[in-house]
Structures are given as C-alpha cells and as structure tokens.
Amino acid sequence: xxxxxxxxAIDQFRxxxxxxxxxxxxxxxxHTEVVSLTVTxxxxxxxxxxxxxxxxxxxxxxxxxxxxxxxxxxxxxxTPDLMPADIVGTNIxxxxxxxGTFFEFQPGPIFANxxxxxxxxxxxxxxxxxxxxxxQDVSVSVGKTTYPLEQPFLVLATQNPLEMEGTYPLPExxxxxxxxxxxxxxxxxxxxxxxxxRTTTDAQTSVTRVLDAAEILEMRRVARAVPxxxxxxxxxxxxxxxxxxxxxxxxxxxxxxxRYGASPRxxxxxxxxxxxxxxxxxxxxxxxxxxxxxxxPALRHRLLLNFEGDADEVDTDAIVRELLDTISTD
Amino acid sequence: xxxxxxxxDSAATRVHASLAAADxxxxxxxxxxxxxxxxxxxxxxxxxxxxxxxxxxxxxxLPIALLGAGFSVLAAYxxxxxxxxxxxxxxxxxxxxxxxxxxxxxxxxFAERAARDAWMDFHVxxxxxxxxxxxxxxxxxxxxxxxxxxATGAIAVATLLLPLAxxxxxxxxxxxxxxxxxxxxxxxxxxVVGLPAGLTKQLEDLLSAAEDGTLRVGTVxxxxxxxxxxxxxxxxxxxxxxxxxxxxxxPGSNAGPPQSAEAALKALAGRAERAAGNVALPPPVRDALDxxxxxxxxxxxxxxxxxxxxxxxTPARSPQEGNAVQTNASANADEMSIxxxxxxxxxxxxxxxxxxxxxxxxxxxxxxxxxxxxxxxxQGRMADLAQAxxxxxxxxxxxxxxxxxxxxxxxxxxxxxxxxxxxxSAARAFDSSRRSxxxxxxxxxxxxxxxxxxxxx
Numbered sequence: 031x032x033x034x035x036x037x038x039a040i041d042q043f044r045x046x047x048x049x050x051x052x053x054x055x056x057x058x059x060x061h062t063e064v065v066s067l068t069v070t071x072x073x074x075x076x077x078x079x080x081x082x083x084x085x086x087x088x089x090x091x092x093x094x095x096x097x098x099x100x101x102x103x104x105x106x107x108x109t110p111d112l113m114p115a116d117i118v119g120t121n122i123x124x125x126x127x128x129x130g131t132f133f134e135f136q137p138g139p140i141f142a143n144x145x146x147x148x149x150x151x152x153x154x155x156x157x158x159x160x161x162x163x164x165x166q167d168v169s170v171s172v173g174k175t176t177y178p179l180e181q182p183f184l185v186l187a188t189q190n191p192l193e194m195e196g197t198y199p200l201p202e203x204x205x206x207x208x209x210x211x212x213x214x215x216x217x218x219x220x221x222x223x224x225x226x227x228r229t230t231t232d233a234q235t236s237v238t239r240v241l242d243a244a245e246i247l248e249m250r251r252v253a254r255a256v257p258x259x260x261x262x263x264x265x266x267x268x269x270x271x272x273x274x275x276x277x278x279x280x281x282x283x284x285x286x287x288x289r290y291g292a293s294p295r296x297x298x299x300x301x302x303x304x305x306x307x308x309x310x311x312x313x314x315x316x317x318x319x320x321x322x323x324x325x326x327p328a329l330r331h332r333l334l335l336n337f338e339g340d341a342d343e344v345d346t347d348a349i350v351r352e353l354l355d356t357i358s359t360d
Numbered sequence: 361x362x363x364x365x366x367x368x369d370s371a372a373t374r375v376h377a378s379l380a381a382a383d384x385x386x387x388x389x390x391x392x393x394x395x396x397x398x399x400x401x402x403x404x405x406x407x408x409x410x411x412x413x414x415x416x417x418x419x420x421x422l423p424i425a426l427l428g429a430g431f432s433v434l435a436a437y438x439x440x441x442x443x444x445x446x447x448x449x450x451x452x453x454x455x456x457x458x459x460x461x462x463x464x465x466x467x468x469x470f471a472e473r474a475a476r477d478a479w480m481d482f483h484v485x486x487x488x489x490x491x492x493x494x495x496x497x498x499x500x501x502x503x504x505x506x507x508x509x510x511a512t513g514a515i516a517v518a519t520l521l522l523p524l525a526x527x528x529x530x531x532x533x534x535x536x537x538x539x540x541x542x543x544x545x546x547x548x549x550x551x552v553v554g555l556p557a558g559l560t561k562q563l564e565d566l567l568s569a570a571e572d573g574t575l576r577v578g579t580v581x582x583x584x585x586x587x588x589x590x591x592x593x594x595x596x597x598x599x600x601x602x603x604x605x606x607x608x609x610x611p612g613s614n615a616g617p618p619q620s621a622e623a624a625l626k627a628l629a630g631r632a633e634r635a636a637g638n639v640a641l642p643p644p645v646r647d648a649l650d651x652x653x654x655x656x657x658x659x660x661x662x663x664x665x666x667x668x669x670x671x672x673x674t675p676a677r678s679p680q681e682g683n684a685v686q687t688n689a690s691a692n693a694d695e696m697s698i699x700x701x702x703x704x705x706x707x708x709x710x711x712x713x714x715x716x717x718x719x720x721x722x723x724x725x726x727x728x729x730x731x732x733x734x735x736x737x738x739q740g741r742m743a744d745l746a747q748a749x750x751x752x753x754x755x756x757x758x759x760x761x762x763x764x765x766x767x768x769x770x771x772x773x774x775x776x777x778x779x780x781x782x783x784x785s786a787a788r789a790f791d792s793s794r795r796s797x798x799x800x801x802x803x804x805x806x807x808x809x810x811x812x813x814x815x816x817x
Binding site: 032033035036037255256257258259260261262313314315316317318319337340341359360 | 482
C-alpha cells in the first residue's frame with residue numbers, strides 16, 4: 031500500500047463510520063457516544079455490554095445497528111430456565127428418506143452476526159457460560175463438533191442495574207470478554223421530545239443498509255493497520271497496570287477499593303479502540319487522547335472491587351477517572 | 361514493513377529538524393526567563409558592593425566591573441544553547457505546547473525507527489508537513505519580564521551613578537596590605553589578647569635590662585611603673601594567661617616556627633628567676649618575679665603532663681600526701697583543672713602530676729573490679745557485672761532444676777531454652793494483614809457484609 035492508498039483508506043474508513051452512526055442516529059435519539067462506541071467495538075471485533083434502566087433504547091439500538099449493517103440478527107431473551115442448548119443449538123434426530131435415523135445439528139440463535147443477549151444476568155451461570163466460547167473464539171462446540179460462527183460476530187448484551195432479585199451477576203471471565211461496557215443514560219428533555227415525536231405519530235422512521243459484512247471486515251483490517259508509537263502504547267499499559275492495587279502506578283482509590291484490576295484484554299481494548307478513534311478523526315496515528323477517550327468503557331467493568339468498595343458503593347468510573355488523572359502521559 | 365525510503369528519510373529529517381528548532385527556541389525562552397529573574401540580583405549585588413566599597417575604600421570601578429561581568433555571564437547563559445538529543449518526553453512537551461494532538465510526538469518516535477510500512481511513512485510525512493508552518497517563536501515567545509527589566513535598569517543606573525553620588529569612593533585608596541604591617545625595627549612583641557595592656561613590653565624591658573646588666577643599684581627610676589608592673593604580675597594567674605605571656609615573649613615569636621608552650625614557659629621562667637636574683641631590683645619586684653617564675657615552672661610541668669597519654673595519669677579524687685601547692689584557684693570551671701603536687705618528703709623530689717576532669721568529678725567510684733580509668737574502666741566493669749549476673753542466674757536455675765515442673769518450665773524459658781521451640785513453631789510466611797484483628801463491622805455495613813458473597817453486576 032502506498033501513501034495515497036493509506037490516505038484513501040483513512041478517508042473511506044472515516045466516511046463509512048460516519049454513515050453508520052448517522053444512520054443509527056436517525057432512529058436512536060441521543061446516545062451519540064453509545065452508538066459511536068458500539069460501532070467501534072464492532073469494528074474492533076469486540077462485544078458490548080449495555081447497562082441501563084428499562085426503556086432507554088438499548089434493544090432498539092441493537093435492532094437498528096443490525097438493520098443498518100445488513101447483518102443477520104437474532105435476539106435471545108435470557109431467563110432463569112434458559113438452557114445452553116437454547117443458545118448454541120442441539121443435535122436432533124432426523125429420518126432418512128430411505129429409512130433409518132441420524133443426528134442433525136440444529137443451530138441456535140447464536141448463529142447470527144449480531145446477537146442481542148437481552149437481560150443476560152437473568153440466566154443461570156451455566157447458560158451464561160455458553161456464550162464464553164462464542165465470544166472469545168467465534169465458534170460453538172456441540173458434542174464433539176465445533177462449528178465456526180460467521181464473521182463479523184457481535185454480542186450485545188444488556189442488563190438492568192436496578193432489579194437484582196433473581197439475577198446472576200456475570201462472572202469475571204465473561205465480563206472480561208466484553209470489549210466495552212456502555213452505560214445507556216436517561217435521555218434529556220429535548221431528546222424526550224424527539225422520542226415522543228418519532229414514536230407517537232404515524233411517521234415511520236426507516237433506516238437504510240449502509241454497509242455489509244465484507245465492508246465491515248475490511249474496516250477491521252484497516253483499523254488494525256494503524257501504527258501506534260511505543261510511548262502511547264506504554265501509556266495504555268500503565269493505565270491497565272495501574273488498575274491493580276499492587277502496581278506502582280496504582281492510584282489511591284485503586285489501592286483502597288480494588289481487589290483485582292484489569293486483565294491484558296483491557297490493554298488490547300484500549301489500543302484497538304484508540305486506533306479506531308484515530309481513524310474516525312482522520313489520523314494515521316494513535317494519540318494519548320485516543321487512549322484516554324476509551325478508557326472508561328474499556329476499564330470500568332474489569333475492576334473487581336473489594337469489600338470496602340462494595341460497602342461504600344464505589345463507582346468504578348470514579349476509579350478509572352482517578353487513574354486518568356494520576357498516571358503520567360510522558 | 362520495509363526499510364527506509366528517500367521520501368521517508370526526508371520527512372524524518374524534517375521532523376527531527378523541526379523538533380530541534382523548537383527545542384532551541386524553547387530552551388532559549390526558558391534561559392532568558394531565568395536570566396531576567398537573576399538580573400536584578402546581579403545588579404543589586406553590584407550596588408551593594410559599591411556601597412560597601414564606598415565605606416571600606418575599595419576601587420571605584422569594582423561595582424561597574426561586577427555589573428558588566430554579571431550581565432555578560434547572564435547574556436551568555438541566555439544565548440548559548442547547544443543542540444541536544446530530543447527525548448520522547450521533550451517531544452511530548454513540544455507537541456503539547458504547539459497543540460499538535462500527539463502527532464509530533466508519535467512521528468518523532470517513528471522517525472527514529474528503521475523498519476517502517478506505508479502507514480508509518482504516511483504518518484511521518486503528514487506530520488512533517490503539518491509541523492513545517494509552525495512558528496516556534498510564536499509558540500515560545502520571549503518572556504516579557506517587565507518588572508525584572510525595570511528593576512534591573514533602575515538598580516544598574518544607581519550602580520553606575522554611585523561614584524558620582526559618593527565622591528569619596530573615587531578618592532579612596534586601594535587596598536594595601538603592606539600598610540597594615542608593622543614597620544621594620546618595631547618591637548617584636550605584639551599585643552596579646554587577654555593580657556593586661558603593656559605588660560609584655562614592660563616585662564620585656566625589665567628582663568632585658570636585668571639580663572644586659574644595665575640595671576644598677578638605686579637606678580630604678582620609675583617606682584610608679586614598677587608598682588604597676590607588680591600589680592599586673594600579681595593578677596596574672598591561669599595557665600592560659602601564662603602560656604600566652606610566655607609565647608608572646610618567646611625569642612623570635614613573630615618569625616619562624618612557633619615554639620612549644622612548654623619550652624616557652626620554661627624559657628620565661630628561667631629569665632624571671634634570673635631577674636629575681638638581681639639585687640638591683642626592689643624587693644617587691646623580685647618577689648613578684650620569683651612568684652612568676654614558680655607559676656611558669658608549674659605551668660610548664662602541667663603542659664608537659666597534659667601532652668602525655670592521659671591513661672598514664674593516675675586518677676585522683678583527693679589530695680595526695682605531701683605538700684601540695686594548688687595553683688589557678690580562680691580558673692574557669694570549663695577548663696581542665698591542673699594540680700601540681702610536689703612530693704618533697706617521700707618522693708625524693710619527684711613530682712606527681714594529677715589531671716582530673718571537673719566534669720567527671722561526680723562519677724561512680726567503681727566497683728573495685730579493676731580496670732583503667734574513665735570510660736574504659738566503666739566498660740570493663742559493665743562486662744564483668746553482666747557476666748556475674750549471667751553466672752548467678754544459670755547457677756540458681758541449675759540448682760533447683762527438676763524440683764517443680766512449673767518452676768522448671770518457667771526457668772527454662774528464662775534461660776532461653778524455649779526460644780528454639782518457638783522458632784520451630786513459627787509460621788513460614790507471615791501475613792502482615794493478620795497482625796491485628798479485623799475491625800468491627802459497623803452497623804451501617806452489616807447488611808453489606810451479609811450480602812457480600814452475592815455478586816452484583
């Protein structure tokens with residue numbers, strides 16, 4: 031690739047990214063940052079955990095994203111009686127035309143490009159763990175057979191932070207597999223007006239498909255080609271290591287409230303998301319600001335609080351913000 | 361990934377050159393700022409030097425020379441900057457100052473790498489293009505330093521006008537150390553601090569006259585001066601005063617190597633003793649000289665004893681037998697008291713000198729276990745005491761061992777035998793967090809403790 035090719039790749043990436051977010055924004059009111067970060071996660075090959083109270087548009091966002099991206103979509107409503115086979119699929123007995131029976135694999139709803147795992151914390155840990163292999167290896171094992179999933183594969187899980195009765199909090203291993211944890215906040219007054227105007231009238235807001243799977247995979251390749259200077263990468267590493275209480279970079283809040291910090295996956299998320307942030311701004315390099323802009327969604331769900339943190343109801347966002355304030359950028 | 365290309369090298373060179381230029385301008389700005397901070401102090405120092413010089417009679421050009429030299433040094437410091445290697449931290453600082461959003465820092469890092477790809481080429485090339493129009497003099501403008509400039513100017517003008525304001529400064533004579541020297545042929549004796557005024561000269565004249573034989577019976581003309589001399593000699597006590605007097609009157613005291621105090625004391629004692637034997641002097645003067653000779657001799661002996669190894673001296677807490685002559689009764693309490701004892705009865709004229717530290721007068725007389733004097737004696741005493749105590753403890757324990765189980769166990773612990781058992785039973789790894797009991801759970805957090813193991817999302 032030449033310098034001209036690089037410039038064209040950057041411009042194309044930026045234009046496509048803008049088209050996606052604008053198209054999603056036609057149906058989803060507000061939540062610009064959530065939409066942008068969700069698309070960032072998709073282009074980085076990661077998965078997103080959406081947290082928000084009911085009715086703020088989490089499921090609509092996922093629906094719209096699947097429509098815009100021309101990707102297959104499936105929705106799994108997690109309930110306590112949901113079984114792993116209900117997600118990944120199972121072998122069923124079929125009959126040959128000439129007699130006799132055989133087992134045939136019936137794919138579950140996980141076999142889609144965009145999977146909405148709605149209220150994921152309502153299923154049992156056994157069922158939640160059915161997602162582990164799919165999220166990490168983009169494949170599913172049933173019996174002795176492993177079935178690859180179609181790329182791009184994106185799991186968008188939602189959970190309600192208020193209702194805790196009868197829920198099963200996600201284990202650390204599964205939380206760590208989410209690229210971002212995004213908080214979908216309550217819309218403002220102006221956004222509420224627009225929501226009501228769009229949803230309580232005859233006007234139907236339709237979205238067009240702006241990208242297909244091949245273009246998304248190409249954007250993924252472009253994103254990974256962006257170079258990152260070692261000092262910027264070192265900053266991402268310091269941020270990750272600083273989330274551990276025993277680290278020399280640890281902030282006071284980390285030492286006080288954190289039991290275990292972020293894993294190396296967090297550093298991967300910071301760098302990959304930083305590259306995409308750089309491309310969306312038309313740059314061919316990753317800056318410290320790119321890393322800082324994605325630190326909150328990449329780190330907030332990877333900090334495991336200790337008893338003091340739980341008792342004081344410490345918000346992990348505050349810890350990440352203190353990390354950003356204390357860790358040197360030089 | 362490929363190796364460097366001409367276009368890349370050109371872009372990398374431009375990035376390096378731009379960073380170097382930025383660094384020079386930045387350092388020059390910082391140096392100028394520091395120089396202007398220091399300039400008022402340089403001017404003030406020159407002004408103060410001029411004022412002091414006006415009082416002391418220093419050369420009139422000294423403050424102006426200091427002012428010029430100081431400003432020259434500051435100007436050289438502000439202007440002379442060398443090109444240095446640009447570190448990543450420096451590149452980050454310049455990038456931040458120029459508001460380049462990290463592009464310059466990143467490009468600087470990639471410009472120093474050998475292996476590159478198209479993305480890096482593109483990045484460095486674009487960074488070089490973006491940096492090119494940056495005016496570093498605008499990014500790092502020279503410091504205004506208005507107050508420093510005003511203060512420096514005012515003080516410098518005052519320094520320059522100082523010779524006009526204080527005309528005596530220009531007429532002042534230069535420093536001449538020769539003027540302070542005594543003229544040739546002046547008396548070799550010099551005034552000594554702590555001695556009565558004129559004593560040295562009067563005594564020298566008297567002793568010289570006695571030695572030269574110029575004194576004749578009945579020719580001592582000035583009885584008043586002799587009475588004054590007698591009074592001064594009578595008040596002359598203390599080892600230090602005698603030592604000073606002897607050194608001041610020692611032959612060749614102003615030239616050549618200094619004579620030892622003991623030798624000077626002995627020499628002056630001999631001269632005083634010989635002069636005391638001169639019958640031309642009035643009896644009160646001879647008595648005073650005789651007393652002076654005795655005091656000088658005793659001071660010489662004390663000086664000799666003090667120069668010896670202190671451990672050779674015999675500690676004494678009370679006057680010994682014999683005819684003790686105590687001198688320096690009014691000596692300073694901080695000084696070492698010197699008692700010279702001459703044992704004329706049993707010692708056959710052998711002198712015993714006792715040196716005692718007044719600070720050690722109230723110390724413990726000791727246990728009689730022997731040892732030397734001073735600190736060494738105490739060290740030996742404590743070691744013996746510790747050994748004796750240990751021996752007694754071991755013997756007491758051994759005598760009743762086995763008579764009573766509990767007593768025996770306690771004594772074993774006292775002897776330290778149980779410490780081995782404790783060492784064996786100690787944990788291999790000590791968890792510092794278990795040193796103290798955990799704090800009581802507050803009521804407000806009791807519910808949180810009970811639900812702690814139920815994970816929340």
